[in-house]
Amino acid sequence: SGVRSNEDMAERQTARQTVELGDVQRTLFFPLAARARETRKKRPLLRDLKAVEIVESVDFELAPIAPGPTALVVTLRTLIMDWWVRQFLAGHPGGTVIELGTGLNTRFERTDNGTAHWIDLDLPDTIELRRRFFADTERRQMLAASLLDEDWLPAAEQRPGPYFFVADGVLAYLREEDVTGMLARIAGRFPGAMIAFDTVTRASTGQELKMAAKRDVAPWQWACDDPRSLERLGLRLIESVPVTRPPAGLRAELPARYRYLLPLGDPIFGKRGLSLNLFQAG
Ligand SMILES: C[S@@+](CC[C@H](N)C(=O)[O-])C[C@H]1O[C@@H](n2cnc3c(N)ncnc32)[C@H](O)[C@@H]1O
Numbered sequence: 021s022g023v024r025s026n027e028d029m030a031e032r033q034t035a036r037q038t039v040e041l042g043d044v045q046r047t048l049f050f051p052l053a054a055r056a057r058e059t060r061k062k063r064p065l066l067r068d069l070k071a072v073e074i075v076e077s078v079d080f081e082l083a084p085i086a087p088g089p090t091a092l093v094v095t096l097r098t099l100i101m102d103w104w105v106r107q108f109l110a111g112h113p114g115g116t117v118i119e120l121g122t123g124l125n126t127r128f129e130r131t132d133n134g135t136a137h138w139i140d141l142d143l144p145d146t147i148e149l150r151r152r153f154f155a156d157t158e159r160r161q162m163l164a165a166s167l168l169d170e171d172w173l174p175a176a177e178q179r180p181g182p183y184f185f186v187a188d189g190v191l192a193y194l195r196e197e198d199v200t201g202m203l204a205r206i207a208g209r210f211p212g213a214m215i216a217f218d219t220v221t222r223a224s225t226g227q228e229l230k231m232a233a234k235r236d237v238a239p240w241q242w243a244c245d246d247p248r249s250l251e252r253l254g255l256r257l258i259e260s261v262p263v264t265r266p267p268a269g270l271r272a273e274l275p276a277r278y279r280y281l282l283p284l285g286d287p288i289f290g291k292r293g294l295s296l297n298l299f300q301a302g
Contacts, residue, residue: 043238044193045146048123049078051189054094055126063275065095066102070126074153089285093294094189096263096282097218098127100296101188103270104216104259105131108184116179120167121190124150128160137179139163141172168198173209183213192220192240199242200253207254211302215255219244221293247297255299262286263294 041048055068056075105117105127113135119127122140132138138160142150147164156162165172167187176183185206191199206215220228222243232239244250247260259267264282271279 041145041149042143043236045123045143047189047193047237048125048142048146051094051098052124054091055098057091058095065274065278066099066130068126068130070129070153071124074124078149093263096266097188097294097296099270100261100263100266101186101216102127102130103267104214104298105184105186107269108182108214109133109136112182114180115182115184116176117184117186118176120185120187122146122150122162123189124153125188127186127188135159139176139179141165141167168194168202170205173205177209181210181213183210185210185213185215187215187217189218191217192242193238194242196242196244200250203250203255204253207301213301214258215299215301217297219247219295219297221245221295224293247295250297250299255301257297258300259298260295263296 052071053075055066056071058064058066059068059072108115108117109131110133113133114137116137116139117127117131118139118141119125120141122142123146125140128136128138128140136159140147140150140154140161141163143166144164147162150162154162161175163172163175167190194202203215206213220240220243222245225240225243229239248257251257261267264285265271266274266282271282274282
């Protein structure tokens with residue numbers, strides 16, 4: 021049924037005391053919890069102390085993702101998107117990163133170079149929650165908006181280019197025509213911008229539907245078997261990888277056990293059908 025109307029969301033919020041977020045918004049706790057858990061490991065792949073702090077202070081009633089493949093997929097997805105953002109900022113230290121559907125993501129904390137500009141965009145109730153843990157600065161700003169609307173585009177345009185848009189674990193929850201409309205709009209308004217997001221395959225959505233029902237969160241709505249097909253929207257596909265095949269530079273930084281074992285995980289992770297894609301507009 022797509023993104024819920026505000027009225028609909030308000031109704032749910034009064035119905036639930038402990039979790040004051042809409043069904044799609046509540047999915048933000050899964051990646052947050054996965055990154056917090058990874059951080060607590062003896063030899064973690066990423067350190068996200070802010071995620072640990074938030075997880076310890078928010079009271080949410082969701083069955084967390086069990087340790088295992090799903091949590092590792094989230095960690096790897098984070099590492100790969102972080103890697104692309106770092107590459108971008110290395111080339112454009114004063115550019116702007118726009119995190120679409122940011123949830124309680126701490127990518128800025130993980131990748132900031134001291135000069136980058138940053139926009140964290142999400143729906144109003146998520147941003148309200150986010151403001152409990154993050155503050156705006158001169159270089160960094162939170163925006164309460166739907167990524168499907170146009171009203172936030174001027175705020176991005178006011179920041180210095182070039183631009184890097186990232187939507188991490190977000191677009192699968194939206195309707196196909198909404199996603200393609202948004203991508204075409206960004207491609208048209210920000211020529212040359214980089215856009216990174218994950219896609220899930222049609223085959224992988226059945227399993228996910230069951231999990232979503234079990235956890236009472238929004239199910240996926242958009243599957244895309246061939247990211248290249250999105251080039252028709254005015255985008256060029258630069259790189260597309262499964263989480264088991266991180267970009268070469270990142271793979272070289274991973275602990276040896278992951279470097280060698282990850283490709284062997286293809287049969288398990290492959291079923292999850294997640295691709296991480298990096299596009300350039302125009
Ligand atoms: C699975 S969470 C991912 C959060 C974050 N990207 C991360 O990796 O931790 C999905 C996020 O998308 C946001 N979202 C869903 N629909 C949206 C929309 N139309 N506009 C902006 N954000 C949206 C939700 O509020 C939620 O924070």
